[in-house]
Amino acid sequence: MKKLAKRITGKEWGMIVLAILFTCFSVYLELEVPTYISQITELLGTSGTQLGELWSPAAKMIGLSLLAFFSSVMVGFFAARVAASYTTHLRRDVFHRVLDFSQTEIKRFSIPSLLTRTTNDITQVQMLFTMGLQVVTRGPIMAIWAIGKILGKSEYWLWAVVVAVIVNVLMTTVLMTLAFPKQSVIQKLTDKLNSITRESLTGIRVVRAYNAEDYQDKKFEEANTEVTRLNLFVTRLMAIINPIMMAISSGLSLAIYWIGAYIINDANLTDRLPLFSDMVVFMSYAMQVVMGFLLMGALFIVLPRTLVSAGRINQVLDLHSSIENPSQAQTADPSVQGQVEFRDVTFRYSKNSEAVVEHVTFKAEAGQTVAFIGSTGSGKSTLVNLLPRFYDVSDGEILVDGVNVQDYDLEDLRNKVGYIPQKAVLFSGDVKGNLDFGKSKETPLSEAAMWQALELAQSKTFIEDKEAGLASEVAQGGTNFSGGQRQRLAIARALARKPEILIFDDSFSALDYKTDRVLRQELAEKTKSMTKLIVAQRISTIMDADLILVLDQGKVVGQGTHKELLATNEVYQEIAYSQLSKEELEHGK
Numbered sequence: 351m352k353k354l355a356k357r358i359t360g361k362e363w364g365m366i367v368l369a370i371l372f373t374c375f376s377v378y379l380e381l382e383v384p385t386y387i388s389q390i391t392e393l394l395g396t397s398g399t400q401l402g403e404l405w406s407p408a409a410k411m412i413g414l415s416l417l418a419f420f421s422s423v424m425v426g427f428f429a430a431r432v433a434a435s436y437t438t439h440l441r442r443d444v445f446h447r448v449l450d451f452s453q454t455e456i457k458r459f460s461i462p463s464l465l466t467r468t469t470n471d472i473t474q475v476q477m478l479f480t481m482g483l484q485v486v487t488r489g490p491i492m493a494i495w496a497i498g499k500i501l502g503k504s505e506y507w508l509w510a511v512v513v514a515v516i517v518n519v520l521m522t523t524v525l526m527t528l529a530f531p532k533q534s535v536i537q538k539l540t541d542k543l544n545s546i547t548r549e550s551l552t553g554i555r556v557v558r559a560y561n562a563e564d565y566q567d568k569k570f571e572e573a574n575t576e577v578t579r580l581n582l583f584v585t586r587l588m589a590i591i592n593p594i595m596m597a598i599s600s601g602l603s604l605a606i607y608w609i610g611a612y613i614i615n616d617a618n619l620t621d622r623l624p625l626f627s628d629m630v631v632f633m634s635y636a637m638q639v640v641m642g643f644l645l646m647g648a649l650f651i652v653l654p655r656t657l658v659s660a661g662r663i664n665q666v667l668d669l670h671s672s673i674e675n676p677s678q679a680q681t682a683d684p685s686v687q688g689q690v691e692f693r694d695v696t697f698r699y700s701k702n703s704e705a706v707v708e709h710v711t712f713k714a715e716a717g718q719t720v721a722f723i724g725s726t727g728s729g730k731s732t733l734v735n736l737l738p739r740f741y742d743v744s745d746g747e748i749l750v751d752g753v754n755v756q757d758y759d760l761e762d763l764r765n766k767v768g769y770i771p772q773k774a775v776l777f778s779g780d781v782k783g784n785l786d787f788g789k790s791k792e793t794p795l796s797e798a799a800m801w802q803a804l805e806l807a808q809s810k811t812f813i814e815d816k817e818a819g820l821a822s823e824v825a826q827g828g829t830n831f832s833g834g835q836r837q838r839l840a841i842a843r844a845l846a847r848k849p850e851i852l853i854f855d856d857s858f859s860a861l862d863y864k865t866d867r868v869l870r871q872e873l874a875e876k877t878k879s880m881t882k883l884i885v886a887q888r889i890s891t892i893m894d895a896d897l898i899l900v901l902d903q904g905k906v907v908g909q910g911t912h913k914e915l916l917a918t919n920e921v922y923q924e925i926a927y928s929q930l931s932k933e934e935l936e937h938g939k
């Protein structure tokens with residue numbers, strides 16, 4: 351919580367102070383009311399009192415109560431403002447931090463957990479703020495002030511209050527101790543629940559096609575039952591707070607009246623009325639003391655879960671991306687654009703795991719095409735993902751235009767690259783927004799540039815056919831487009847940036863053979879200056895590449911042109927002959 355408190359802005363501190371001042375004011379007013387109760391009681395007990403004499407204390411009492419009500423409204427107003435404002439920037443900070451994370455950090459938390467941390471956990475902090483300022487600050491202020499008022503009154507009455515407070519504190523401590531460990535388990539299980547829901551919804555078609563509803567249901571049910579069980583446990587614990595508090599305050603009233611009855615009984619006749627009045631006032635103050643502790647107890651309903659949430663939010667905020675911007679970024683010689691060199695690159699996903707890319711060395715001059723082929727899991731995607739620094743190499747170095755990628759400012763490096771992932775990702779909005787996506791040296795894109803990119807990516811016709819053209823809607827994940835259309839739009843998005851280097855991570859496999867061929871021809875003609883790194887499954891896609899690297903279990907087992915590899919490399923021959931006939935391979939396709 352301390353770390354989160356440091357994020358409170360000056361303006362928010364101002365509002366917190368105002369909320370506390372209004373709380374003090376309202377407590378002061380409420381504690382003044384019993385004085386008038388006492389006056390009215392004495393007046394009523396005195397024979398010959400006229401009704402008119404009661405008006406003045408009664409009017410003051412009503413006035414004080416109205417002012418106290420107004421102060422409480424102001425406290426609520428400031429509490430809501432602070433809570434909303436604080437959580438808005440906290441959520442923004444968490445979101446920005448998450449966006450900075452590399453794949454390694456995202457994997458460390460998992461996506462569902464990051465979602466829960468950005469939503470549920472922050473809402474929990476917001477609740478503490480609202481409740482804390484409205485209720486919890488009021489509790490101690492009221493308790494301390496009211497204790498001040500009753501000190502010096504009858505010792506027996508005081509003891510009754512002390513016992514009530516001790517029982518109260520003991521009960522809250524026991525409940526807290528029982529509830530706290532369960533809260534962190536509940537948050538973890540909520541992550542799990544989110545993860546199962548997310549998995550089932552994204553894979554809904556597979557779930558249906560395999561009649562796996564019952565299987566997914568069972569997985570969900572197990573997690574759901576566990577969360578429900580723990581939530582019930584905690585809620586039941588919290589539910590007994592109220593009746594116990596009521597029992598404590600009723601018991602205290604009973605004790606005060608009982609003690610009062612003895613005190614008044616033993617007193618002289620003349621002292622009885624003032625004593626009775628004292629008892630009524632003491633009773634009001636004692637109730638305020640108990641109420642003060644009761645309000646503090648309310649904190650303990652929210653606090654355990656909020657502490658767990660705060661810890662989880664801090665874990666995200668404290669973690670810095672393993673892919674960092676260099677303190678002194680370098681820039682490349684502008685005369686070289688698009689040169690890529692891998693020097694003895696080795697990569698492992700975690701320190702102790704096996705290398706998935708081993709000792710890879712190759713060089714692509716500006717405008718050349720380098721292709722990567724190999725069986726599934728041979729490390730092709732991993733290799734190309736190292737260039738835009740989605741991960742950092744474990745050994746060796748990658749140079750772009752003669753500068754190590756780790757020495758570039760990340761934005762500069764990524765401006766040089768047009769990346770088309772294996773699974774095309776489109777964002778909800780419209781086609782325009784997806785093409786003019788992010789920042790690049792071409793931003794903002796003109797419509798003409800967008801159409802040019804679409805034409806090159808063989809997507810012009812299907813966008814033209816849509817009534818809204820560039821303004822056509824794109825659903826979340828691009829689900830209102832076919833797989834091939836999504837892939838072509840993703841290619842158009844990369845081309846529109848006019849990058850120095852294009853990375854196609856198996857982007858051609860979703861295309862039919864004809865589109866694949868036309869697209870490659872167009873790219874060869876119109877993007878001559880761009881260096882292309884192509885991960886592919888089909889030999890036909892990469893036959894014309896200047897350099898082909900054959901990968902097997904992360905190692906380069908062959909390197910050369912199609913002709914050279916076909917003549918000399920066994921692994922390449924195996925892949926090639928499994929796909930095309932000898933004639934097609936020797937004369938190109």
Ligand SMILES: Nc1ncnc2c1ncn2[C@@H]1O[C@H](COP(=O)(O)OP(=O)(O)OP(=O)(O)O)[C@@H](O)[C@H]1O
Pocket residue numbers: 699706724725726727728729730731732733856
């Ligand atoms: N995020 C990850 N964490 C840990 N291991 C991974 C991760 N991604 C991939 N791997 C492992 O790295 C190896 C290489 O995977 P990669 O995706 O690079 O292969 P690929 O040749 O591109 O395969 P495909 O052609 O099927 O896409 C595989 O053994 C895979 O299990």
